[in-house]
Amino acid sequence: MFTGLVRALGHLERCTGGVRVRLETSGALGAIALGDSIAVDGICLTVAECLPAGDGGVAGFRADVSEETLRRSALAQRAAAGSRVNLEPALRLADRLGGHLVSGHVDGLGVVREIRREAGSWRLGLAWRDPSFGRYICSKASVAVDGISLTVAGCEPDGGAFWIAVIPHTWASTTLTDRREGDAVNLEADLLAKYAERLLADRLKGAETSAGEGDLSAGWLAEHGWGS
Template identity: 45%
Template structure:
């Protein structure tokens, strides 16, 4: 799990294609002194596993699924990415709970100054719209942000100067693709309601009258 509070930026040194998969070599701006093999690091919001490291340079494997659902496959040498290590029990949860499982690639469509902040507008596949609500949380390239407003297939956020400076968001221009992860709680609620609405209503198999442990087990939540 992650929080969407980027620890530092990193630079892609190379992306080595290995059949349908790839290995990415990155240099972090910050030395992770207690990094360990097998730990999880979010790279632009995508949860990846560290397979080797030396000093600030580390390697991660990128599966075919991740390459197909994120922007990582288009990262060339020199590309700058956001880095966050996995949340530890007892850490402050300053952003929101994130899995590092990117839902889709969105596109920045508008970027303008609003006060001292930036107002960004993004388009996303419309199937993500049920999970995006005004004043809810969303992750863009691994950065936890608050949704200001949304319509089907579109949402906008404010990016404060600090966030623009320490992450890659300040480098974005209209037309740039970004990794989008919607709120995990919204996904579970949506899935639960779909299961509820699909429950049979005939007399022999009446619709459940409440959400209890048995209901959650039957629909795969427990």
């Protein structure tokens, strides 16, 4: 589990069976150990090998990557290009939750539709490639963009396209400065919204089933002689 608050930046490269991430600054993520979970552009990856630094510290790590992860995210393209990536270590129970709950499981890709400098922020316009995910988007909702916890400033009625006001600190300390219109981004919708949807769907399905099995209604009462 993560919070969407980027702690460090790294450079991504493809390797056999997975990816390597080299930190821009050694030790920027703190201690890294084999088996640790680290969010790489919003994707939860497991450290399979630590890459030693010359000073005895850790210069980066290697992680295995599944085909499912490659299919759902922009990881393969960014690894091929040697792109910079946002990094965040897993949340500890004693940590502050400064962003929102992020699972590190990317729902799908989005496309950058607009980047505009405003008086005190940057306006970032995005759209889901699969517009059905728009049902999780509403004004002031939380969304993870390349692993960054951001707040929706506004959206189209179906939520398929939306925009975000990004403060200068977030803009300068993440890979958002690398993004251009037309670029793909990893998107994860609010975890709580997805759980709520599942619970409500199951409840509504149960209600429909029970309604067909003699639920109390005016029709049922009339059928059994009430009111005659």
